[in-house]
Amino acid sequence: MFAYIQEQDFDQGELYAQLQSQASAKTIGNTGAIVTFTGLVRDFNNAGDIDGIELEHYPGMTEKALSTLIDKAIERFSLTSAGAVHRVGRIYNNEQIVWVGCAAAHRQAAFDGACFLMDMLKQSVPLWKKEFKGDNSTWVEAKGSDDAAALKWMSER
Template sequence: MSQVRVQTGDFDLGQELARLRQDDPRVGAVVSFVGTVRDMNDGSAVSEMELEHYPGMTERALQDIVAQASARWPLYNALVIHRVGPLAPMAQIVLVAVSAAHRGEAFAACEFIIDYLKTDAPFWKKEQTPEGARWVDARITDDSAKRKWAAA
């Protein structure tokens, strides 16, 4: 079972992780990643980040990424929550969480999902800086992180 949500509102990490493993005695590992808004990027202060997406397409892309992870590792559950709209520094942007019998599969699947999300999910980020608004370009390091999974 997996769930993907794109939303403007915040999420409660504790509640989401509790639901992920709720009433499933097979779960031996829950691994999660939470991405947050930084107050600095590329040498400039960031007062706000606004995330835009393509409704429908974004959810399908995220579901496809989770399906790829589930095909590679024996997961019991997976959850991806990604926020959109204006976000202040320190705000939670994304939660990726997976449950599995063992930590190895859970860690690998969680890392795989966030690596693919960063390159394959249709999100656009605009930062507000003292120099004005600017769109955030894709990072070469994100592409490198994704490529390692092709070799694995």
């Protein structure tokens, strides 16, 4: 399991290798599926085009909340390993912002684990986005559709 909060960009290949080696260290030969997801900064929002986003977080709690979430995903979907990276600070359009990876015996658990991590991350990890264009910036409002996605996992159990 790994959970990183960092300002610098990340390398998907390195993260994939780390996830795979952790999974095989735990259960040799039992990982039949790895699903990864990467989120990018879009160059357009409700108010028009933007230059990028500035991400604020709660140092200490962010890392703990993300680790707790990954542990839950591993337990719930019987993953052989899982990991996530979320960037903070200033991130420009089209750059990578978040990555999650789940390894499991079969594909459905790996897909479900990755969806669960993203849906729950959007509701329980203390990160806040502010979109900026030039010197102007606007906080992103939490979306009802994100709440609904997280609630689905909470009620499905």
